[in-house]
Structure formats: C-alpha cells, structure tokens
Amino acid sequence: LILWTSMLAAYARQGHTKEAEQLFGAMPVRDLVSWNTLLDAYGRNQCVRKARQVFDLMPEWDLVAWSLLLVAYARQGYLDNAKQVFDSMPLRDLVSWTSLLTGYSHQGSLRRAKMIFDLMPERNLVSWTALISAYALHGDFQHVRGLIGLLPELNIVTCNAILAAYVEENTISEARNLFAAMPHRNVVSCNVMLAGFAQTGDVQEAERLFSLMPEVDVVSWTSLLAVYGASFRVDKAMQTFELMPERNLISWNFMLAAYAQKGLLEETFQMFDSIPERN
RNA sequence: UCGUGAACUACACUGA
Numbered sequence: 001l002i003l004w005t006s007m008l009a010a011y012a013r014q015g016h017t018k019e020a021e022q023l024f025g026a027m028p029v030r031d032l033v034s035w036n037t038l039l040d041a042y043g044r045n046q047c048v049r050k051a052r053q054v055f056d057l058m059p060e061w062d063l064v065a066w067s068l069l070l071v072a073y074a075r076q077g078y079l080d081n082a083k084q085v086f087d088s089m090p091l092r093d094l095v096s097w098t099s100l101l102t103g104y105s106h107q108g109s110l111r112r113a114k115m116i117f118d119l120m121p122e123r124n125l126v127s128w129t130a131l132i133s134a135y136a137l138h139g140d141f142q143h144v145r146g147l148i149g150l151l152p153e154l155n156i157v158t159c160n161a162i163l164a165a166y167v168e169e170n171t172i173s174e175a176r177n178l179f180a181a182m183p184h185r186n187v188v189s190c191n192v193m194l195a196g197f198a199q200t201g202d203v204q205e206a207e208r209l210f211s212l213m214p215e216v217d218v219v220s221w222t223s224l225l226a227v228y229g230a231s232f233r234v235d236k237a238m239q240t241f242e243l244m245p246e247r248n249l250i251s252w253n254f255m256l257a258a259y260a261q262k263g264l265l266e267e268t269f270q271m272f273d274s275i276p277e278r279n
Numbered sequence: 280u281c282g283u284g285a286a287c288u289a290c291a292c293u294g295a
Contacts, residue, residue, distance in 0.1 A: 005282045012283085036283040043284090067284045074285095095285045102286065108295095129286040160287040167288090191288045198289080219289050226289070253290045279292085
C-alpha cells in the first residue's frame with residue numbers, strides 16, 4: 001500500500017493526473033493517505049472540479065484532506081470557496097491557516113492575508129515567511145524590514161524570501177550581503193540572485209554566479225538567457241537557449257523577446273512558429 | 280523504521 005501510494009504521489013508531483021487516476025483505480029487496497037494523494041494529484045494540477053469529486057467520494061476526511069481541498073481552491077484563485085472550506089473544517093491547524101493566508105496574498109489581498117495572520121492562534125516560521133512574501137508582493141518593503149526583526153528563527157526558505165524582497169526592491173547590495181551571509185544556499189537562492197543581475201543587466205555577475213552554481217534548473221538557464229537578451233547579446237542568448245537541457249514556455253518567451261527587441265522580425269516569427277506548445 | 284497537505288525564485292497575456 002505504501003509503495004503504491006508513493007508512486008501515486010510521484011505522479012501527482014509530476015502532473016501526471018491520468019496515470020495517477022489509473023494507478024488509484026488499480027490499487028487493491030486504499031486508505032486515507034492514498035485518497036488524499038489522489039485528491040492532491042487533481043488539486044495541484046488545476047483540476048479543482050475533480051478534486052472536489054474525490055473529496056466527496058472519500059470515505060472519511062482528516063486535516064490533510066481538508067487542507068488539500070482548501071489549497072486546490074486557493075491555487076485556482078477561488079478564495080471564496082477556499083474560505084468556505086476553511087470555515088467548514090471541523091478542526092484547523094497551522095497548515096490550514098497558512099494556506100488561506102497565502103491564498104489571499106497571491107490573490108493580491110494583503111489586507112486579508114494580514115488579518116488571517118493576526119487571527120491565527122499560533123504561528124511558525126512558515127506563517128511568518130508567508131507574511132513577508134505577502135508584503136514583498138505588495139511592494140511594501142518597509143514592513144518586510146520590520147518583520148525581519150521579529151522572526152523567531154531563520155531557515156533557507158525564509159532567507160530566500162527576504163532575498164527576493166531585496167531583489168524586487170532593487171537593493172542589490174543588500175541582497176548580495178544576505179546571500180553571502182547565508183549559512184546555506186540552494187538553487188532558489190541562486191536563481192533569486194540571477195534574477196537580480198538580470199534586472200540590473202549585470203551580465204558578468206550573472207555568468208560568474210551561473211558558472212559557480214553546483215546545480216542549475218530551467219529557471220537558472222532561463223535567467224541567464226534573459227540577461228543576454230536584455231543586453232542585446234542575441235547570439236549568446238541563442239547559444240544558451242540551445243544548450244539548455246529543457247525549455248519551457250517562459251524560456252521561449254525570453255528568446256522571442258531577445259529577437260524582437262533587436263528588431264529581428266523574421267527570426268522572431270520563425271521562432272514563434274517553432275514553439276512546440278503555445279499559449 | 281515507512282507513503283499524503285501550508286511558506287521562497289524567472290516571462291507575457293487576460294480577467295476582477
């Protein structure tokens with residue numbers, strides 16, 4: 001059962017909803033955790049309707065099931081539904097509160113996010129980080145700074161959120177200081193800095209950081225490509241584009257922008273036509 | 280001893 005459910009979770013994470021559905025259908029036994037995992041497979045892949053159906057079909061519900069449904073609605077921007085779920089839950093924990101907070105924040109309602117934070121019966125580093133990101137998203141860096149002093153502790157995700165706020169605010173020197181002072185960095189920390197260099201058009205720093213990164217992902221590659229594009233180095237941008245082990249629509253978009261910015265209309269159209277999947 | 284949920288990173292568009 002545990003093995004089956006682990007596979008189910010893997011499908012859910014990779015967005016293989018169909019496979020998850022089939023696997024679940026073929027499972028000889030199911031328990032609450034496997035039901036929850038199926039619910040998650042739909043919820044995190046934009047199938048809120050299906051997620052709701054699974055929820056209604058489940059033999060029983062625990063906090064995880066309720067949270068998964070809440071998050072499924074919140075991720076799609078259905079905050080009214082998310083709030084309804086929140087209100088209907090027999091019990092709420094830190095996860096439910098923080099999920100609602102993040103939902104409001106991403107929807108742009110800083111006021112409600114803050115209200116949830118104030119109403120929460122308890123808070124942990126995750127809730128604090130969610131609030132920091134909410135303020136940063138709103139462009140309220142004064143509050144971000146104020147919150148930093150109130151943090152009970154720091155971890156890498158929280159540092160990354162602060163780092164991103166500095167970059168967003170365009171205070172690159174502060175970002176650099178924090179980046180250097182962090183006890184650990186991961187690929188997200190580096191990607192945030194790369195985005196900062198892209199913002200300031202600092203090709204050299206971006207190249208240097210990229211070459212030093214122990215691990216890069218599609219975001220890192222795309223940021224590097226973006227730096228070249230922004231500095232009109234279409235050749236380098238293209239070279240990077242071809243070197244990337246995987247591309248997504250965002251990478252294609254930056255490459256298009258690189259050509260378009262240079263006025264290379266013919267190339268832009270050609271590239272547009274070769275995008276495997278357009279939106 | 281084990282499988283499921285919340286916080287951090289890149290583009291454009293559209294809606295409220």
